[in-house]
Amino acid sequence: MIGRLRGTLLEKQPPWLVVDVAGVGYELEASMTTLVAMPGTGEPVSLYTHLTIRDDAHLLYGFAREQERALFRALIKVNGIGPKLALGILSGMDEDAFVRCVMDDDVKALTRLPGVGKKTAERLIIEMRDRFPHWEQPGELPIGGEGATGTVSTGPADPVADAEAALVSLGYKPAEASRMLVGLEDAESTEALIKAALSRRLAG
Secondary structure, eight states: OOOOEEEEHHHOOOOOOEEEEEEEEEEEEHHHHHHOOOTTTEEEEEEEEEEEESSSSSEEEEESSHHHHHHHHHHTTTTTTHHHHHHHHHHHHOHHHHHHHHHOOOOHHHHSTTOOOHHHHHHHHHHHHGGGGSSSOSSSSOOOSSOEEEEOOOOOSSSHHHHHHHHHHHTTHHHHHHHTTOOOOOOOSHHHHHHHHHHHHHHH
């Protein structure tokens, strides 16, 4: 099991990262919360990781914080929640916000996340509530994404197109992803666009 990587950030193209560790490039899929927290390419990074082994692939997921990885691992144990949907949930809200939604039975807020319908939201609340007594209390959990300064420096020079593709990869339909980005074209980077679009969607 690969539990953590420390190296140099080579590429950052949402939702993917490539980290060079002693000459080996590790490709990781990450939530938008983690991507926003990353520095620019060429900078040192340290990521907590989770490895999923399938018959056709070994998939590595990266997290800026151990608590985010812990929530990811808890989410994929819920019936019907796979890694892709778990990353979509983590991209839409941080750990603190998710705990509050569960503890407050906030089905409405959870259904604003990509791929989460009413039944899935209700199942998340029922199954996740019992796990949280073993966690820190809401309000003490780290909140990510604030003050991030990194920018995407590889791939096509079209932040709007990159942001739309990233939102689609999280589970939003293309038309919905496009609507989420309307009026946000002046954002400084792809990550800023994605963060603003997700914030707008959750405020919905």
